[in-house]
Amino acid sequence: MAPDRLHSPTPRTRLPNAQPSANDAPLGKHPESDPIAVPLARGLAILCAFGRDSAWLGNLDIALQTGIPAPTVSRLLHSLLVLGYVQQDEATRQYALAPAALALGYAAIADPAKPAPGAARE
Known part of the structure; x- marks a missing residue:
């Protein structure tokens, strides 16, 4: 399924002050033959919605x-909240990234000099 089919039939709308960024990566272009897990792609898109200018959403x-x-966002946010990837401010009902999301980032950048498993060595 193509990433542009992840969304509702209405065109993608960005927030008025939103700027295109690397945060759009999970919804990048993939050939039709590349199968993707739509709920996973949507969950990652939600995590990538948070950024420097949009810490609380x-x-x-x-x-x-x-x-x-919106109903899908609500269900996915609940799962991300239970799993510790987002936190919610009870007063504003807004969400922000939580420590589990940060742990993913730290794991991705940890020891970049170490070759990936199976990588060719020089």
């Missing part, structure tokens, strides 16, 4: 930024 903000239907 509400459900509707995320839905508008990603193009994912």
Whole structure:
């Protein structure tokens, strides 16, 4: 399934002040033959919606930024909250990245000099 089919039939709408960034990567172009797990892609798109200028986002903000239907965003945010990837401010009902999301980033950049398993050695 193509990434552009991850969204609702309405065109993708970005927040008024949103700037295109590397955060759009999970919804990059993939050939039709590349199978992807749509819920996983949507969950990653939600995590990537958070950035320097958008540390705290509400459900509707995320839905508008990603193009994912609001009810789906709500269900996925609940899962991400239970798993510790996002946190919620009870007063504003907005979400932000939580320590588990940071752990993924740290793991990705840890010891970049070490070759990946199976990588050719010089």
